[in-house]
Amino acid sequence: MLENTKLSNLIQQSDSLCSSPMENSFEWFDDIQPKAHRLLQRIQKELLSSTGKISTEQFNRTRDCCDRLDGWIKQLNRHRKNLENQKGDMLRLTMHEHSIHDSAYIPEEFGSASLKRQFQLQNYSKKQNQLELDFEDLRGSKMLKYFLASVLLVAAYSLVISAYDQNDEFDQHSTSKSKQPETITTNKPDTKNPKDFRDIAFTDCGNHELLHVRLTGCRGSIPCVLYRKSVIQLTAIFKSNQNTTIAVVGLQATLPGGLELPVPGLDTNACHHEHCPITCGSLVTFTYPWAIPKFMPQFSNLTLKAYMEGEHGRMVCGIITNVSIR
Known part of the structure; x- marks a missing residue:
């Protein structure tokens, strides 16, 4: 396969x-951090569009590059947080020193107690206003706003997912004329809840060989949500x-715009997951793990369109719609 020049440059x-x-500059952080995020997104997008068209060596090299860049961004966030903590400590220390200085130092030309107190209040008010301006400058930093917004979004999304899992009622088993073997697997997000592994709606794209389809996290006609860094079945x-x-x-996988892409990270040899040879007319329960x-x-x-080919052509084919990857 050809080398992807664009990926190499990225x-x-x-x-x-x-x-x-x-x-150690907030201006530098505000400039470099968005660039790093955009670069990571460009590499991921280019890698996805080049799946199946590049060599395994370049695929692995690009994947390692994504891991390094993601780790560097996390290190960048930690370094910025340390700077913010240091600036906050300096502000508090400065405020404390000013408070001590203002209460101890009184010019000799102020004779009466009322005039001395008035000088103290005026001087302290000026320094307090300056400290507040410094703190507002810290709070107004663009990347601090981005960080706080991302934390709020993650917290809100976690609450929605938690509420959905708690309120989703258990589906009833449907009866069938012939009992089919049931496969118990490890599921995401709830590994011990069988409601996350039910028969789902599908479209047969073969000759009606397909009887049942199950996918981790999908139930009936409810939209499927698959999670990155997880193993689905x-x-x-x-x-x-x-x-x-x-x-x-x-x-x-077919994107909303109609673009079809092969899904990466698959072991295409089905005999690694199913006993071969397979005989004509036999009922096959095929379970396939996929690490996203x-x-x-x-x-x-x-x-998503899944299919299996045998010695004499296509054995089975099925299509699942309304799938999301988070």
Whole structure:
């Protein structure tokens, strides 16, 4: 496969950025931190669009670059927080010193107690106003605003997810003429709750071999939410239409704009997860784990198409709609 020149240039920019020394200046932080975030997003987007078109070596090199840049951004945040704490300590110390100085130092030309007290109040008011201006300058920093806004958004999102999981009622088991084997798997977000692993709505894109589809975090026709840095499980129960000693799995994602992309990070050899050979007419319960990489961008309203190929062509095919990656 060809080398992606754009990815290589982005990796060089990231390495140069990560090797630059950190300055003790809020202006420097306000300039460099948005650049680092934008660069990370550009690399992730380019990597996703180049999946299947670049070599494994460049894919791994780009993934390592994303990890390094993400770690450098976290280190940048910690360094900025230390600077903010140091400035806050200096402000408090300065305020304390001014308070002591104003109460101890009285010019000799102020003879009466009332005049001395008036001088104290005026002098202290000037210094207090200056301290408040300094503190407002700290609070007005752009990146501090971004940090506080991100914390509030994460907290609000966590509350919504928690409320949804607590109020979602347990679905009733549907009866069927033939009992199918049930697969118990590790789920996300609730690993011990079977309601997170139910039959879901799907569209058969084969010859009606597909009977049941289950996907971690999806229930019925409710929109699926899949989480990055997690391992989900896709289970398909189907009737084999051929005798085959090999089985190859494929998974494609269709973006809202209609762009189709192969899903990265898959082991396409289905025989690693299902007993081979597979005989014609047999009922197959195929369970496939998929580790969603953390560098994958967030998407909404995705369409996932999963299929399996045997020696004599397509064995099964199914489509799931309204999938989100968070």
